[in-house]
Amino acid sequence: MLTGDRPTGPLHLGHLVGSLRNRVRLQATFDAYFIIADLHMLTTRNSPEDIAQVDVRARGLSLDALSAGIEPEQAVFYLQSAIPEVHELAGLLQSLVTVSRLERLPALKDMARDAGVDMSFALLGYPILQSADILSVRANAVPVGKDNYAFVEATRELARRFNGKYGEVFPVPEIIAGEAPTLIGTDGKRKMSKSLDNAIALADDAATVRRKVMRMYTDPNRIRADVPGTVEENPVFAWLDVFAPDTIHVEGLKQRYRSGTVGDVEVKEYLAGVVNDVLEPMRERRERFSQPGLVDQLIENGTRRVRTETQETVFAMKRAMGLTGAWNRIRRRAARIPPTQASQRGEGLQGE
Ligand code: TRP
Numbered sequence: 001m002l003t004g005d006r007p008t009g010p011l012h013l014g015h016l017v018g019s020l021r022n023r024v025r026l027q028a029t030f031d032a033y034f035i036i037a038d039l040h041m042l043t044t045r046n047s048p049e050d051i052a053q054v055d056v057r058a059r060g061l062s063l064d065a066l067s068a069g070i071e072p073e074q075a076v077f078y079l080q081s082a083i084p085e086v087h088e089l090a091g092l093l094q095s096l097v098t099v100s101r102l103e104r105l106p107a108l109k110d111m112a113r114d115a116g117v118d119m120s121f122a123l124l125g126y127p128i129l130q131s132a133d134i135l136s137v138r139a140n141a142v143p144v145g146k147d148n149y150a151f152v153e154a155t156r157e158l159a160r161r162f163n164g165k166y167g168e169v170f171p172v173p174e175i176i177a178g179e180a181p182t183l184i185g186t187d188g189k190r191k192m193s194k195s196l197d198n199a200i201a202l203a204d205d206a207a208t209v210r211r212k213v214m215r216m217y218t219d220p221n222r223i224r225a226d227v228p229g230t231v232e233e234n235p236v237f238a239w240l241d242v243f244a245p246d247t248i249h250v251e252g253l254k255q256r257y258r259s260g261t262v263g264d265v266e267v268k269e270y271l272a273g274v275v276n277d278v279l280e281p282m283r284e285r286r287e288r289f290s291q292p293g294l295v296d297q298l299i300e301n302g303t304r305r306v307r308t309e310t311q312e313t314v315f316a317m318k319r320a321m322g323l324t325g326a327w328n329r330i331r332r333r334a335a336r337i338p339p340t341q342a343s344q345r346g347e348g349l350q351g352e
Contacts, residue, residue, distance in 0.1 A: 002139040004035030007057035011064040012199035014183040014192030022178040024069035033076045043123040044115035062295050064202050067286035078302040085310045090132035096161045107150045131155035135170050136310040143176035166320040188217030188235040206276045213272040225263035244274045
């Protein structure tokens with residue numbers, strides 16, 4: 001399976017319930033590949049400041065995943081931009097999809113609107129690049145949230161079209177839906193998101209969690225503890241439903257809240273404890289995997305592995321397409337001379 005994230009910031013509780021827990025569960029069944037999709041980040045965020053942060057954020061994303069329970073012995077973490085062949089693969093897919101098909105994707109328009117940018121050529125091609133990621137390792141399964149369904153649907157189409165036109169190269173990947181509810185932010189208004197400043201990061205310490213929970217939005221009509229409150233649409237109770245193992249205690253709190261016999265402070269104190277209980281074992285894992293160089297080494301190994309697989313896939317595509325046929329000799333010779341400066345420095349393609 002292949003899934004992953006753009007390195008735009010640290011993961012938070014919304015990611016934990018929305019995707020990470022699902023990924024942890026699936027690693028028992030699948031070989032798990034996790035992409036750090038920095039090329040996808042560029043489609044909406046390409047400032048030098050954003051790019052300068054990719055290093056730190058890539059490390060952070062991987063550490064977040066490890067802390068949530070992804071096992072380093074099995075998982076393959078890799079940095080997308082270190083696989084130049086993914087562009088070649090995407091290029092070979094481009095003639096198999098029409099511009100109007102891409103223009104009709106609401107998910108892309110949403111992304112442009114949310115990021116406050118016009119639709120660039122790169123953003124229009126977002127689903128093709130994502131398809132290249134998925135097809136590069138010939139993934140069978142792609143666990144993603146709703147916002148990504150349309151993209152993986154496009155991947156399935158591309159895989160079928162390629163296979164139909166040139167011969168079987170790709171499995172048609174299944175979308176694995178996470179059944180989790182979306183988590184509302186501390187503002188009680190919108191889904192949790194770092195950019196909305198309504199998130200609790202997985203890396204937040206216990207005091208920060210407590211402070212954020214104590215400031216959470218609750219029932220705005222409830223000015224005193226003895227005023228009956230509303231449990232529905234109240235983010236504090238929504239979170240308790242998601243995170244509290246003691247459902248009987250939560251039911252009791254709900255009843256007392258409705259009848260005006262419990263204060264917001266008591267409920268929030270309880271919730272802060274519940275959230276910290278969820279995060280505490282993750283903090284221990286984070287500590288364990290924070291030794292210098294460990295995550296970098298993981299990403300490096302994973303990237304090397306995916307690069308090799310991608311080169312093999314591109315070759316298989318070209319063979320199926322006939323692009324390795326009559327002109328092979330010329331291409332081989334042309335590739336051999338002159339050596340580029342990069343390859344002289346030893347940075348060229350392996351095996352060149
Ligand atoms: N589109 C994903 C996101 O929303 C990131 C991504 C890039 C991805 N390539 C992928 C997800 C391949 C799954 C598979 O951030």
